[in-house]
Amino acid sequence: MRVRGFRWIVVGVILAIGLYLALDVVALQYLESRGATELARAMTAEEAKVDLGSIPFLPGFIGGRISRAEVDVRGASGAGGLRVQNVKARMTDLRFNWRDLLALSRSIFSTRTTVRMKDPLGMVEIGQDDLGEFLKRHVPMVGSVLIDSSGIEVKFLKERLPAGEEPTQEDLTEAARLLPRVADGRIVLTLVGVSQIPPELRPRANRLEQVISLPRIPEGLRTDVRLGDRVFVVEANGTEVELTIGEGSEG
Numbered sequence: 716m717r718v719r720g721f722r723w724i725v726v727g728v729i730l731a732i733g734l735y736l737a738l739d740v741v742a743l744q745y746l747e748s749r750g751a752t753e754l755a756r757a758m759t760a761e762e763a764k765v766d767l768g769s770i771p772f773l774p775g776f777i778g779g780r781i782s783r784a785e786v787d788v789r790g791a792s793g794a795g796g797l798r799v800q801n802v803k804a805r806m807t808d809l810r811f812n813w814r815d816l817l818a819l820s821r822s823i824f825s826t827r828t829t830v831r832m833k834d835p836l837g838m839v840e841i842g843q844d845d846l847g848e849f850l851k852r853h854v855p856m857v858g859s860v861l862i863d864s865s866g867i868e869v870k871f872l873k874e875r876l877p878a879g880e881e882p883t884q885e886d887l888t889e890a891a892r893l894l895p896r897v898a899d900g901r902i903v904l905t906l907v908g909v910s911q912i913p914p915e916l917r918p919r920a921n922r923l924e925q926v927i928s929l930p931r932i933p934e935g936l937r938t939d940v941r942l943g944d945r946v947f948v949v950e951a952n953g954t955e956v957e958l959t960i961g962e963g964s965e966g
Contacts, residue, residue, distance in 0.1 A: 736770065743772040749820040754788060757823045757962065758802070761790030776813050783807045784832075794928040795853065798845040800946070806832040806956075819961050827961035835936065836952045839902070839929070841895075843945035853926045854919050858882045864942050867893040867904065869923060871916045888912055891920045895947050897938040900931040902949055933958050 747765045755763035766785040767776075775781045788802040815828035847860030850869065858872040859882065870887040889911030893904040904927060909920050932938060936951040 739770045739773050742776070743767060743770060746776070746817075746820050753820065753823040754786065758788055758791040760788045760792070763788045776816075779813050780808070780810050782809075784809055793930070795849070795926065797841070797849040797927060797929065799839055799929070800842045800845065801838065801840040804835065804837040806835040808833040815961075824962045827959055830958050830960060831955070832958065833955050834953075835956050835958075837932075837936070837950070839949045841947055850923060850926065854922050856916060856919050857923075858887045861890075862942065862945050862947055864944070865892075866907065866942065867895065867947070869893060869920070871912060871919065873913075888916065891923075893923060895940050895942070895949070897932060897940065897949060900934065902927055902929050
């Protein structure tokens with residue numbers, strides 16, 4: 716009888732462990748899925764993925780601390796419709812109020828809350844085609860946009876063309892050159908060459924410095940801007956950062 720009773724205890728323990736592991740996995744997958752959905756919604760993105768680590772997950776989450784998190788957002792749109800190819804972030808040792816994060820996983824418009832983290836690393840990638848479409852929409856006389864390792868080259872139309880007609884080299888001015896940088900926590904374009912542009916088009920060239928309006932980069936992060944073939948990338952990293960998330964009122 717004792718042996719049989721012991722067997723039932725073992726079976727009960729195994730079942731309890733199995734149920735806990737199943738609950739842990741479900742909770743992790745639920746929060747990752749809901750977090751990604753709300754993130755994509757908040758950033759008007761085509762796709763978002765959230766990775767909150769591995770199991771065991773629930774003890775750390777309910778304790779308000781998880782070891783790492785990663786975010787990958789594709790096709791986000793900033794104010795004015797600038798499409799951002801990729802936004803990636805990873806961070807370690809996150810500390811938070813778990814009830815607030817659970818509420819935010821259901822709706823990004825829940826009460827805002829603060830998340831503290833270590834060693835955050837983020838990247839924002841903007842492609843040439845997306846930037847060109849954006850600049851042409853906001854400054855209609857922009858004729859072409861080229862990104863390379865030396866900067867952003869913008870050529871203007873000498874005169875308006877019929878709708879749908881693509882400009883030739885004869886239709887375009889010499890290039891104005893812009894350099895992307897981060898100022899006061901925001902990505903801005905700085906005009907470094909405009910002397911070749913006809914005087915009547917220079918006010919439009921100056922407007923290019925003001926058109927980008929993306930969310931402010933959190934305080935405490937160091938930034939660097941890299942230019943490449945048809946893309947520019949803003950990287951940000953820090954040691955310990957506090958980030959307020961959510962679209963609702965302060966908690």
